[in-house]
Amino acid sequence: MADKKKTGLLASIGDSQIWKSIFRTGVPVTRRQRMMGVLNSVFLHLHPVRLPKHAVKLKYTWCMGGLSFFLFLVLTISGILLMFYYRPTVEYAYTDIMDLSEQVPLGIMREIHRWGAHAMVIAVWLHMFRVFMTGSYKPPREFNWAVGVIMLFLTLLLSFTGYLLPWDQLAIWAITVGANMARATPFLGHEGPGASLLAIGDINLVSMTSDIRFALLGGRFVGEGALLRFYVLHCVGLPFIIAILMAVHFWRVRKDGGISTPV
Amino acid sequence: MLDGIKAFLDILSKPQISFTLIIFIFPFVIPPTMWFEKWHRKLGLHLLWTRKGGLYMFAFITIILLLGFFDENFGKILGKPDNVPIIILIYSVFFFLWLSMSSAYKNDERMARGEKVEEDYGPDEKVLVWPDLVYIEMIALILMTVFLLVWSIGLPAPLEEAANPSLSPNPAKAPWYFLGLQEMLVYFDPWLAGVIFPTLIIVGLMALPYVDDNPKASGYYSFANRRASIFIFLFGFLTLWVFLIVVGTFFRGPNWNFFGPFEEWSVAKVVPLTNVNLSEYVWVKMLRIGLPSHPLVREVVGIVIVVLYFGLPPVILARGKLRGLVERLGATRYALVIFLALSMMALPIKMYLRWTINLKYIIAIPESFFNI
Numbered sequence: 328m329a330d331k332k333k334t335g336l337l338a339s340i341g342d343s344q345i346w347k348s349i350f351r352t353g354v355p356v357t358r359r360q361r362m363m364g365v366l367n368s369v370f371l372h373l374h375p376v377r378l379p380k381h382a383v384k385l386k387y388t389w390c391m392g393g394l395s396f397f398l399f400l401v402l403t404i405s406g407i408l409l410m411f412y413y414r415p416t417v418e419y420a421y422t423d424i425m426d427l428s429e430q431v432p433l434g435i436m437r438e439i440h441r442w443g444a445h446a447m448v449i450a451v452w453l454h455m456f457r458v459f460m461t462g463s464y465k466p467p468r469e470f471n472w473a474v475g476v477i478m479l480f481l482t483l484l485l486s487f488t489g490y491l492l493p494w495d496q497l498a499i500w501a502i503t504v505g506a507n508m509a510r511a512t513p514f515l516g517h518e519g520p521g522a523s524l525l526a527i528g529d530i531n532l533v534s535m536t537s538d539i540r541f542a543l544l545g546g547r548f549v550g551e552g553a554l555l556r557f558y559v560l561h562c563v564g565l566p567f568i569i570a571i572l573m574a575v576h577f578w579r580v581r582k583d584g585g586i587s588t589p590v
Numbered sequence: 591m592l593d594g595i596k597a598f599l600d601i602l603s604k605p606q607i608s609f610t611l612i613i614f615i616f617p618f619v620i621p622p623t624m625w626f627e628k629w630h631r632k633l634g635l636h637l638l639w640t641r642k643g644g645l646y647m648f649a650f651i652t653i654i655l656l657l658g659f660f661d662e663n664f665g666k667i668l669g670k671p672d673n674v675p676i677i678i679l680i681y682s683v684f685f686f687l688w689l690s691m692s693s694a695y696k697n698d699e700r701m702a703r704g705e706k707v708e709e710d711y712g713p714d715e716k717v718l719v720w721p722d723l724v725y726i727e728m729i730a731l732i733l734m735t736v737f738l739l740v741w742s743i744g745l746p747a748p749l750e751e752a753a754n755p756s757l758s759p760n761p762a763k764a765p766w767y768f769l770g771l772q773e774m775l776v777y778f779d780p781w782l783a784g785v786i787f788p789t790l791i792i793v794g795l796m797a798l799p800y801v802d803d804n805p806k807a808s809g810y811y812s813f814a815n816r817r818a819s820i821f822i823f824l825f826g827f828l829t830l831w832v833f834l835i836v837v838g839t840f841f842r843g844p845n846w847n848f849f850g851p852f853e854e855w856s857v858a859k860v861v862p863l864t865n866v867n868l869s870e871y872v873w874v875k876m877l878r879i880g881l882p883s884h885p886l887v888r889e890v891v892g893i894v895i896v897v898l899y900f901g902l903p904p905v906i907l908a909r910g911k912l913r914g915l916v917e918r919l920g921a922t923r924y925a926l927v928i929f930l931a932l933s934m935m936a937l938p939i940k941m942y943l944r945w946t947i948n949l950k951y952i953i954a955i956p957e958s959f960f961n962i
């Protein structure tokens with residue numbers, strides 16, 4: 328049995344029934360095994376099996392799209408952990424955050440989440456920058472660029488909605504500054520141009536309690552309603568949308584012919 | 591000596607001066623036309639994208655930041671945990687600007703010599719994703735994880751006093767990535783700075799692939815055959831976005847007043863508000879008859895100016911310099927391009943009107959919140 332083949336530990340693991348049942352090929356040594364390994368894995372199969380040589384160069388892609396995605400995953404995981412401890416109410420939000428750093432052992436999840444979010448914003452900008460500089464938005468990739476722009480916007484919104492959750496001075500005032508702009512939305516904000524035109528007789532349709540800012544904040548100022556809305560958007564609503572768009576984005580990178588190549 | 595330099599940098603950072611310098615220097619650094627290209631070479635600015643140029647830029651930024659860290663006032667702002675990302679942003683934007691431009695210049699030279707671009711290995715030169723890509727991804731992933739861990743262990747996330755709706759901090763700043771927009775609030779009302787401009791940025795970015803019909807240079811770095819589009823994009827990204835974020839973060843203190851980076855943020859600093867609406871200039875100062883009561887009559891000059899600003903240049907340019915563009919893009923897309931470009935230029939124009947003649951609004955109809 329043992330001398331059937333001269334094999335190392337790795338190869339014998341690769342030959343085992345458990346390994347084969349999971350990965351279907353042995354340890355990827357031969358060309359065929361490597362190709363099948365990529366094809367068989369749902370995760371690796373995001374990639375094609377073979378790529379033009381320049382496409383794997385760090386100098387070409389800066390790996391920024393990949394890092395944006397990785398940071399999104401880090402944020403999802405650390406965010407889920409944070410949700411175990413955090414209650415989105417005016418009463419508890421601030422103290423829960425405080426406990427997070429003082430009571431929870433090895434509590435750097437909040438740091439990972441916050442700094443990771445900043446890093447993701449930067450990574451997404453740089454990814455757009457590289458896509459622009461390589462002219463990769465040109466046909467046939469126009470649509471994927473547009474999908475990217477929406478994800479950029481959603482990334483900023485995710486960051487913005489998360490900013491409120493610690494419920495400290497920094498949070499509510501930054502969100503107040505931001506949300507006050509909504510008040511001035513043309514037609515939809517009660518201090519926006521054209522809002523007064525939307526009236527039936529004497530009754531203004533767009534008022535302080537019915538405009539877009541009110542819808543955003545769930546109230547007339549940044550309070551209980553805003554906290555809950557931002558929490559739901561931040562933890563469920565926006566990640567849901569951006570995850571779907573990422574699926575579209577990655578699918579389209581493949582369907583548009585893979586990483587752009589000189590023509 | 592050091593104080594002299596700091597005082598000098600304080601003055602230099604004033605938006606009036608720094609922004610003007612940047613606008614003036616920008617086309618020589620990223621030359622959009624052959625005329626600028628000639629000067630770009632003559633002034634030796636193409637050397638910025640060599641290894642040495644990159645090192646000099648790196649050293650320059652580092653020296654200023656070091657000067658800042660050891661300064662009592664600038665150090666306070668730089669040391670804020672939430673400002674760390676901006677420092678990372680500054681370094682990475684410069685680094686990747688350098689990287690992409692130097693790759694582009696190298697490729698341009700290759701093409702000028704009739705060679706293939708660096709990215710072009712021919713259709714048969716392929717590598718396997720396992721291991722060539724998967725390993726790179728794994729290394730990038732590990733490095734990023736280490737980076738995040740070090741950052742997170744080294745720098746606790748800030749938590750200020752509990753929220754207090756009745757005590758507003760001064761200045762109340764938006765998160766750093768929106769500070770460009772908040773900086774625009776100095777020059778435009780919220781409906782423009784906070785709603786219309788962001789919308790136009792998103793629309794403009796999404797429209798980009800549909801209006802840039804230059805099919806050249808996709809899939810490799812290059813500058814020579816798409817200089818105009820690179821110029822416009824970088825002007826928007828670097829000066830109107832990144833630079834305004836830097837201004838908003840480092841140079842704006844209490845009451846959103848300007849403070850040089852080495853200046854102390856004093857709440858007591860009073861900047862007289864002497865801004866005047868165009869209608870007052872016209873009716874009160876020039877015609878000396880007082881403001882008419884009907885808003886549309888009162889603002890007629892401003893309205894005409896705005897309409898002409900968006901209406902005249904497209905027509906004139908379509909007959910003159912940009913005739914070729916109209917033919918290539920068709921009327922609709924051409925109109926969209928010009929509209930977006932004029933909107934983008936409206937920001938610097940309004941800035942200069944504010945700085946030179948203290949102009950508050952070109953059109954001021956506060957009755958319906960319509961101020962431009």
Ligand code: HEM
Nearest residue numbers: 388392393395396455463471472475476478479585586587
């Ligand atoms: C949420 C953020 C985003 C994620 C996770 C993401 C992810 C990716 C990944 C993994 C790739 C493969 C190539 C690479 O890594 O460069 C890619 C390609 C691409 N991305 Fe994104 N992206 C994001 C945002 C954006 C944005 C903001 C834009 C543009 C405005 C954009 C436009 C594109 C285009 C056009 C490609 C194809 C590039 C080529 O073929 O060379 N993406 N993206």
